[in-house]
Amino acid sequence: MNPIRIVIAEDDQQIAEIQQRFLERIEGFELVGIAHSLEDAEDLVDVLQPELLLLDINFPTGTGLDLLRKLRARTSRVDVILVTAAKEVDTLREALHGGIFDYILKPLVFERLQETLDRYYKHLQKFQTMESIVQSDVDTILPHSNMAKTYESQEVRLPKGVDALTLDKVRSVFSTDAGALNAEEVGLHIGASRTTARRYLEYLVSNNELSAEVSYGSVGRPERRYTLSRPSL
Known part of the structure; x- marks a missing residue:
């Protein structure tokens, strides 16, 4: 910058x-x-x-x-x-x-x-x-948000190898209704390697923010594709 x-x-x-x-x-x-x-x-x-x-x-x-x-x-x-x-x-x-x-x-x-x-x-x-925002972005950007301190405390508890800025980039990819994406595609969106993207994707799956399904590509190799989790009715 x-x-x-x-x-x-x-x-x-x-x-x-x-x-x-x-x-x-x-x-x-x-x-x-x-x-x-x-x-x-x-x-x-x-x-x-x-x-x-x-x-x-x-x-x-x-x-x-x-x-x-x-x-x-x-x-x-x-x-x-x-x-x-x-x-x-x-x-x-x-x-x-x-x-x-x-x-x-x-x-x-x-x-x-x-x-x-x-x-x-x-x-x-x-x-x-940011290209688009999620609620956590708003809560940290607005200095008087009641959620700002709560979100900051969540950031402290992030696991090793997961930082809040990159995590928000991954979230923003799925906030644009991008559909089902694999780790390589997400990596291209955020400017990171497939391995890095997968680490963040799996973290979001563990938090139930994303869902993962196995699909088979054109060469028959299985891959995990990620989508936003839908609230249960």
Whole structure:
């Protein structure tokens, strides 16, 4: 994945410099601009089209929430992380209504920023690997989902050799009504070997998410073909 492009919008030059130095220590991100006013921040977002905006709230000419509303009104796709000293509950509620990714209180701590950016990187990475979604995708992508922690605990219990990201890729193959597929065909869909695909397929069979039947190919060799399990009536 290409580096995630970031714009900093912070009226205090020293704080902006601290954020810049923090970003330089975190791999996978590229700072493409710094704005010290709301007007400059709006221009940088329009011109540079970054994936992410680190936005303060208090500016001499208005608030970061004003800019957030403008961006959402014109359907800007930039994601926003607020970095602010504002501790009012109403401010947080309005920010959440504006669709922010996170809300970080000042003074900014490196580890807190790193944790948020790591989650954001995985967030974008997950979108890039999906062609369609299953419910577990939604539950992990939406930060306020009640199911998110439950799903994360399920991931911890996955057996050795089975990771959650590849498992979701296999699930997505069958979410498109693909019919009965063998391990080689599934492997082609997810970009993995037949052996790897079979390991994930058999895991899903053991969880009753898939069913497996033996069929005979054109040369008479038996093979297992997998389909979505149907709920019993």
